[in-house]
Amino acid sequence: MHYTTALAILAHGAAVLAAPAPSPATHTTTTASSAAPTSTGLSLTQQLFLADTAADRFNLLPEDKQFVFDFNQHQPNPGKGGELVAANRKTFPALVGTGAGMAVGRLGPCGMNTPHVHPRSVELQVVTQGRLIAEMVPENGVLDKDGQRRVITNTLEPFQMTPFYLGSVHTQFNPDCADAVFVASFTSEDFGTGQIADESFALSDNVLAAAFGQAVDGADIDKVRHAIPASIALGVEECLKKCGIPKRSL
Template identity: 35%
Template sequence: MHSLSSVLALLVTASIASPVAVEETQTLEARTADQYKRWDDMNPLAKRNVNPDTVNVLTPEQLTAQRNALLLAQSETAREAILFPNPPNASNDTFQFINNTVTPPTGGTIFLSTINNFPALGATGLAQAVGFVNPCGLNTPHWHPRANEFLTVVQGSLIGALILENDNGFGNVVGGPAPIIGALPQINTTLSNYTGMLFPKGLIHWQFNNECEPAVFVAGFDTPDPGRAEAARGFFSAEPDEVISASTGFSDFLTPAQIKGLRPTLTSSFTSIVESCAKKCGIPFE
């Protein structure tokens, strides 16, 4: 990701750019696009065909109506009548996972089936995600507030990591244990093809493809509404800025001005790509 200073410099440069500078920028963009095309041609695995014939054809209004009907159904017979009104049609009981970011510089995409877009899951206690992780793609640190996750790599390899809960202090309590200072313990491993890893409910975790070939994972959840909370985005969204700077333990570590500058750049799901890995793999990086 870009540093704050480089982002600010880019904004300043853009605001005073001359016609010549704009033309040079357009030429640079054309050269970069050509670099991406050459990289794709050399890496056929980076190209994943997107199936346009998806079975996820219900409108938001239809999804809401079906979800409400299933929640009100009091027997399995009633549920089956809603899900399978026209046998042998199984469209209400199938879900198409789609990879809609197939080439760099995207880090990848996650397609998640929950009660929101697949009402059939409502009474099952289940949800599922398929993640398409491009080379050097990072599934940013996050946690699921309502679900345990069991993730299995089905193509390529990923580094999987989670941050342990380890806090035995609640401030400077007289006679109590001293507050814990410093980083929390991290568990991490390389998940090769067909290797799974459990990410317990509520623990911050992430996955990173540090290889030059795409990876794919399938993840199951034990609730149809797992939720997702971004670690960085959640922390830096706090107000006022002094709350964040005080939380770091050093008031001059992150100033309110720096925090305010960071907020517009925060993302959810995948970041673009990790710069050091992109250089290793010969992926154009800006």
């Protein structure tokens, strides 16, 4: 995607969303089992990491219910377009040693999970309700038939899956007027998330000017920076019109 087009999309996302961009911590939900340190001063997750053997880890998880994660809970400070609840080694300590994580996301009508990366994991995403338009941009050197940077775009129906490769930029959009739900598995207990727009516009003005050239006027940098959409944001004007959803003013 060209810089000019990308910035136009960001500006549109800003026009329909007033919520501030969340920090990476808002992509997880802390459970009672991991929130407070024990008498040793170490969290349960830290104790599990330090256990001498895998068998010793089970002694640190004496209750059967500690092996169940409830995705029915709600994400703190969700975006305007939906929410995502993540099971990682902090929110679900039983994952320590598994090398895996999982998340369940809900995108409301016209909701968008804005472009992001997972720095430590591949993601396999399955749609379980509604449909999603998924886009992924692989690494440098992956080109389409016209020699332009390739963007892999697919519409996922219920129980269809797509992979998002480690470090690839990807996004999902719900083009319909009913909720869409997806389940995502990860190849890491600490997959992490970085929103591209939020990270890019956190850089200094000089770096932004050099990177984007004339696409961003210097006088507008702060306006764009403070209007970055939240992780899951309302977007795409055609869907808003179809569903009768008014755009939000800055």
